[in-house]
Amino acid sequence: MLAPALYAQSCQEATTLNIPGQNLGNNLNGDGGFNLIVNGNFSSTNSTIDGRVAVGGNFVFNGTGTGVGLSVGVNGNTSGSDDNLVVAGDYTNIVLADVRVKGNMKYGTHSNPSSKLPIHNASEGSNIQETGLIQFANVKTAFQTQSDNYASAGTTSGVAINGDGFVTLTGDGVTTNYNFNVTLASPSYNLSGVSFNNIPDGSTIVVNILNAGAISMSPKSGDPAFNMVNSNVVNTLFNFPNATIIGLTDFTLKGSMLAPRSSLNAQQGKVYGSVYIGENVNQASGFEVLNGCNPTALPIKLAEFEASKIENVASLKWITSEEVNSDRFEIQKSRDGKQWKAIGSVAAVNEGVSQ
Numbered sequence: 001m002l003a004p005a006l007y008a009q010s011c012q013e014a015t016t017l018n019i020p021g022q023n024l025g026n027n028l029n030g031d032g033g034f035n036l037i038v039n040g041n042f043s044s045t046n047s048t049i050d051g052r053v054a055v056g057g058n059f060v061f062n063g064t065g066t067g068v069g070l071s072v073g074v075n076g077n078t079s080g081s082d083d084n085l086v087v088a089g090d091y092t093n094i095v096l097a098d099v100r101v102k103g104n105m106k107y108g109t110h111s112n113p114s115s116k117l118p119i120h121n122a123s124e125g126s127n128i129q130e131t132g133l134i135q136f137a138n139v140k141t142a143f144q145t146q147s148d149n150y151a152s153a154g155t156t157s158g159v160a161i162n163g164d165g166f167v168t169l170t171g172d173g174v175t176t177n178y179n180f181n182v183t184l185a186s187p188s189y190n191l192s193g194v195s196f197n198n199i200p201d202g203s204t205i206v207v208n209i210l211n212a213g214a215i216s217m218s219p220k221s222g223d224p225a226f227n228m229v230n231s232n233v234v235n236t237l238f239n240f241p242n243a244t245i246i247g248l249t250d251f252t253l254k255g256s257m258l259a260p261r262s263s264l265n266a267q268q269g270k271v272y273g274s275v276y277i278g279e280n281v282n283q284a285s286g287f288e289v290l291n292g293c294n295p296t297a298l299p300i301k302l303a304e305f306e307a308s309k310i311e312n313v314a315s316l317k318w319i320t321s322e323e324v325n326s327d328r329f330e331i332q333k334s335r336d337g338k339q340w341k342a343i344g345s346v347a348a349v350n351e352g353v354s355q
Contacts, residue, residue, distance in 0.1 A: 017237075017256055017274040019054065020142050023135040030082030033274075036289045039140045040280035041089070045069070046097065047283055050076030050291040051084075056136030057280070061099050064285070068119075069097030076103050076291045080124035086133050091115065106130045109295060144260040145275050146240040151208045155181045160207075165192035165199070165220060169207065171199035179206045184215065191251075192220040196232065198262070205236040205255070212242035215262075217251040228305075233272055244279075248287070290313035 034049025042055045044061055046069040053072050063069030084103030090108040092115045093099055099118040104125040110117065117127040126240040160180040161168045165188060169180050178199065184191060187210050209215060234256030240246060243259055248266040256273030264277045267284030275289055304319040316331065323349035327354065331346070 009195060015086065017143070017258060017276045019134060019139050023138045023142065025133045027130060028083055028086070028133040030316050032222070035076060035291060036281075037274075037316070039136055039260075039276075039282045042087075042281045044281075044283040044285070045285045047071075047285070048075060048288045048290070050289065051078055051274075052076075052082070052086075053084070054086045055136055056073070056134070059085075059087040059091050061093040061095065061096040061097075063095055067101045070099045070120075071101075072099070072105075074100060075103035080121075081104075082125075083133065084125070085118065088131065088134065088136060091117070091268065093117070104128055106133060110160065114319070137294045138259060138287075140278050142242075143258065143278065144210045147239050147258050147260045150206050150237070150239045150258075151181070151210060151241040153179045153206075157220060163192045166195070167191065167207075168191070168195045168198070169198045169205070171203070173198045173200065176200050176203040178203060179208070181210055182250060183210050188216065188276065189214065190216045190218055190220075191286045192218065195346070199232065200274070200347045202233065203232055203235060206239055207236070207255070208239045208241065210242060212244070212249070214245040215243045215252065216247040216249070218247070218249045219251055236273070258307060327339070 008035055012084065017037065018036075019037065021032055024032055033052065034054045036049055036053045038054070039056040041057035041060070043060045043062065044051075045141045046064060048136065049072050051073060061070055078084050079129065080103050082103045083106050085101045085105040087105070087107040089111045091105075091108075091112050092110075092112055094112060094115050098116065101118040101120055102124050103120075103167075105118045105127045105128070107129055108131050110129065114290045115148065120126060155178070156175075156179045159170045160182050161170075161186055162182055169178070171178055191209065194207070196205070233254045236258050237254060238255050240257070240259040240262055243262040246262050246264050248261055248269050248271075250267075251269040251270070253271045253273075255271075257271055257277075260278035262277060263279040264275075265284075266281070266287040268286040270288045270290055272290050283326050304317075306317045308317075310317045
């Protein structure tokens with residue numbers, strides 16, 4: 001018996017860093033949308049990554065304690081049938097803590113017989129040895145080109161002021177598409193915070209941090225936190241076209257992150273959005289990569305929902321009293337109430353309406 005389900009996606013990130021379709025293998029389950037893409041090696045301790053992860057090199061988990069130390073795809077909008085952790089190289093976990101993945105983990109090699117493979121909830125994927133799913137060399141070239149194009153576009157319709165690491169971005173109150181160029185001050189080359197002023201809700205914002213070499217992101221005492229509205233978080237990208245090493249400590253970056261020539265050393269912080277790192281990632285305890293849509297509560301108020309059977313067809317009708325910053329309603333079906341498959345979608349109209 002089919003069971004209908006209604007799904008409302010809370011938002012759609014305008015700055016999502018998707019892998020181009022031509023660089024995906026035919027056997028990859030899922031599209032090019034990943035929460036974290038690491039072109040090199042990925043070393044992680046206890047952490048959370050909301051969405052899907054793609055690693056072009058080796059994956060090493062060295063967390064502490066017991067239970068689940070690292071979760072991938074568990075808290076995000078991921079499917080249990082997609083390939084949500086892809087490791088092109090060797091997968092290693094020789095500690096007591098587990099890696100939990102919602103969906104499949106596909107890996108190149110598993111050379112250490114003492115290494116534990118990820119755990120999964122029932123009907124939420126498995127571990128499969130398979131290669132050739134993503135053309136990482138081409139992915140790196142594509143993101144380097146994208147990063148350079150952002151940086152060469154120049155500042156548009158706004159002013160960026162760097163005050164000893166704290167950056168103030170000011171719009172004109174009308175424009176909804178911004179491209180800011182920022183050079184961090186020496187000698188620290190540290191980004192301590194960002195203030196957004198007079199930028200309309202829902203604007204697309206690209207912040208190009210143009211410094212070469214080593215850059216850090218760490219808050220300073222007295223600097224205010226990001227004062228972004230949630231509708232702008234999902235549309236903001238921080239681009240680091242020239243950086244080679246980025247250190248992120250106790251810092252919350254509200255927006256996606258593009259660093260195609262850099263490694264990332266991160267601990268005790270968060271990134272709300274998609275992340276692409278062209279080299280290696282060393283992720284220490286407490287650092288999280290979260291879906292940029294998560295800061296916003298689900299913006300759907302469902303006033304009425306009705307499901308009925310008309311001959312051999314399930315008829316769904318619903319009324320919303322509010323739809324804000326919404327993308328679509330997705331219709332799913334299931335035979336057992338556990339495994340669901342999308343069978344259609346209806347565009348959201350961002351106002352109370354009958355469907």
